[in-house]
Amino acid sequence: MHVQVRSKDDAVTRDLVNAVLALDPKPREVRWTSLSLCILDAVWSIGARYDMVVVPLVRRFAAGFGVESPTVRADSTLGPDPIPLSALAGLDVGSLVDRTNRQRTSTRGGILKAEAALRHFAVFVEHDVTTLAEAIELLSDSHRLADVDSALRRIPGEGGSGIRRGYLWMLVGNDDLIKPDRMVLRWLRHHGVDVSPEVARGVIATVAESLTATTGKPVTPWEVDHAMWNAGRLLPPTRKLGM
Known part of the structure; x- marks a missing residue:
């Protein structure tokens, strides 16, 4: 089963936004x-x-x-x-x-x-x-x-x-072009979103846009991707949903 994320108003996206907010994403250092x-x-x-x-x-x-x-x-x-x-x-x-x-x-x-x-x-x-x-x-x-x-x-x-x-x-230097690799996909899967790298890019962009609106400060896709990547490294490998 693949969770479809259609817009930033979707309940799944809101859950992701809250989960990423808890990771406290930071700008590139x-x-x-x-x-x-x-x-x-x-x-x-x-x-x-x-x-x-x-x-x-x-x-x-x-x-x-x-x-x-x-x-x-x-x-x-x-x-x-x-x-x-x-x-x-x-x-x-x-x-x-x-x-x-x-x-x-x-x-x-x-x-x-x-x-x-x-x-x-x-x-x-x-x-x-x-x-x-x-x-x-x-x-x-x-x-x-x-x-x-x-x-x-x-x-x-x-x-x-x-x-x-x-x-x-x-x-x-382009913080909008990201690399949703296996660690990022693992983190997303852990949160119930089982998508391809291509779809993950759109999900991350939507989360970044929502976080920018929520926090009142710019949050880039890079910051979201990096926060997910760091958190994903700490998770055990997971099987894809529906398998």
Whole structure:
């Protein structure tokens, strides 16, 4: 059985709003300083433990380029990109594997995540986007963004729901493009809402809109998604409703 969430006035949505309010969602606190680091985070975070694998991997990569402080406060002024994609032109799959690991985008025949990251680098360079500032600027150009997004969609391991792309744009700076991954879906299922990632995006957007109206302050889909994700990590895996 799938619970259909039709509007913010729906009783299920109101229950979700109250549940998320109890989680006390907070704005983003820190961000990566480089587009290359955002890409590595987005590629490696799918199917990997974030705190134990992804963050150390990205920090290790940054340190290899002499960047000891790869994050800044989210509300701070953006400085020059310390590892622009133009500085990574000499990287091949083998050298990136040496700097990261040999994980694949899928356990069933997926390409190396190192190869997927390099393909991401190439797409951005092809579209003249090599720094985080340029990627943020790209977000405000719907036509260019659509072109880049379409090219990224063709990279193996992307999947039909576009979770990785949504997460990448979120890391770059769009708090409306989110990644309702398995932890978020687990939390929603725990609260009686068994939906696909695509539908979850709409649910989260509706909850964010309702929380903004309820609290009188802006609440972004990122804040809702992140609060659900943190809470979902603490829940045991659940079977889908109706199974």
